[in-house]
Amino acid sequence: MEVAVSSVRSMTAADIPAVAVLEARAFAEPWSPETFAEELTLPNRRYVVAEADEKVVGYGGVMCVDEEAHIMTIAVDPSATRRRIGTRLMVALVEAALGEGARHLTLEVRVSNDAALGLYRKLGFASVGLRPGYYRDEDALVMWVVNADEGPFRRRLERIGEEMG
Ligand SMILES: CC(C)(COP(=O)(O)OP(=O)(O)OC[C@H]1O[C@@H](n2cnc3c(N)ncnc32)[C@H](O)[C@@H]1OP(=O)(O)O)[C@@H](O)C(=O)NCCC(=O)NCCS
16 A cells, blocks of 8 residues: 655644544554543643544654653554654654753663564664563563754754655
């Protein structure tokens, strides 16, 4: 399937039903629609969706606290993966966080989640530790980008943006 992403834009309450469907496909313990609704009302959050043919095909969110930005979630429609939609979403979240004054980026990821690990490593995240039992059935790797506001990371982000056209 050819997926042309027409836009990455801010998530609104109207997107939640479509986001909840993708969430249930992507995660064993999905967030409820109510959780997304609450997240959208909280300060320091930015949630985005990727659209293709006016359909939501991916989403993600970030929380900024002081100089740290925490990637809260990201998922892509299983029928639309490996088409750089996850990369576009991450670039949008990171740019939003840097715009809010974040200097460092962090996230947790299941140790077995090769797709997400590949995405995060491509962006420049490095594993700094293990959080045993973070998930009900699995450990989490904790990943960081430090000094994301400085030249080397910004240039990496620009290069990735250019590659996507
Ligand atoms: C992780 C996820 C968001 C990636 O989305 P995506 O749109 O397929 O990602 P992209 O096409 O932008 O891929 C970016 C990079 O990630 C890596 N990657 C993506 N899928 C991969 C896979 N199945 N196996 C190995 N590496 C993979 C590659 O390095 C890829 O770079 P490339 O395109 O230059 O090869 C998607 O697989 C997903 O929704 N998974 C389920 C939800 C989830 O696990 N979210 C993360 C929670 S921490």
